[in-house]
Amino acid sequence: MTMSRGPVDSDDPSDEALLAGMAHGDESAVVTFVRRYQRRVFGLAHAMLGDAGAAEDVAQEALTRVWRHAPVFDARRGSVATWVLTITRNLAIDSLRVRRSLTMSADELTDLPQLDLRPDPLAAVDTTTEVRRALAALPLEQRRAITLAALYGYTAAEVAQAEQIPLGTAKTRIRSALMKLRDSFVATGDLP
Numbered sequence: 175m176t177m178s179r180g181p182v183d184s185d186d187p188s189d190e191a192l193l194a195g196m197a198h199g200d201e202s203a204v205v206t207f208v209r210r211y212q213r214r215v216f217g218l219a220h221a222m223l224g225d226a227g228a229a230e231d232v233a234q235e236a237l238t239r240v241w242r243h244a245p246v247f248d249a250r251r252g253s254v255a256t257w258v259l260t261i262t263r264n265l266a267i268d269s270l271r272v273r274r275s276l277t278m279s280a281d282e283l284t285d286l287p288q289l290d291l292r293p294d295p296l297a298a299v300d301t302t303t304e305v306r307r308a309l310a311a312l313p314l315e316q317r318r319a320i321t322l323a324a325l326y327g328y329t330a331a332e333v334a335q336a337e338q339i340p341l342g343t344a345k346t347r348i349r350s351a352l353m354k355l356r357d358s359f360v361a362t363g364d365l366p
Contacts, residue, residue: 189254190247197245208237214255215262222266232269236262308358312351319344320351 187195187206195203215236220229239261247257309317315337322328322336334344 190249193240193244193247193254196241197247204241207240211237211240211255211258215258218259218262219266222263223269228269228273229266232262232265236265239265304359304362308355311358312354316347316351316354319347320355323348 187203189207189210192203192207192210196207212233216229216233219232219236220226223229223232236258240258247254251257252260309321312320318337319333322333323330328336330345330348331341333339333348334341337344339347
């Protein structure tokens with residue numbers, strides 16, 4: 175989808191010219207560039223984050239980085255629009271990661287509303303009682319690791335970062351928790 179910038183005047187400077195002006199401290203180039211890109215940058219950030227306040231912060235940081243790094247822009251690597259929107263996208267992803275890594279207690283994690291796991295093999299299990307029972311039987315460290323990995327989709331590396339433990343420890347906790355959960359469900363006959 176191409177966004178129109180309105181009528182294009184032959185006197186309008188190109189994106190590359192505006193970046194060159196920004197690199198040399200031309201305030202009018204900065205103002206023109208920001209006006210040209212602010213909607214697209216904010217729109218991308220808002221679409222990714224779903225939060226206008228966070229999108230404003232990401233858009234402001236993205237345009238600040240563009241201004242700071244204008245001297246190193248290389249047109250051979252892509253267009254200005256691609257470069258600006260890539261910066262915005264990366265900042266939005268970083269913002270999502272920060273939001274996702276907010277610390278919660280193990281009890282808060284297990285008390286969150288249950289997810290519909292069907293057609294997962296766990297669909298045969300009454301998730302409101304059996305999974306809670308099995309999770310409660312796990313050591314706290316394993317319960318936190320498996321909750322982050324299974325319910326929130328964290329990778330082992332993200333679990334390690336969130337829990338501030340080595341990657342190998344995170345992998346061990348997740349694997350041990352999975353094995354204990356499996357053994358628990360097999361022993362009670364809750365899984366086929």
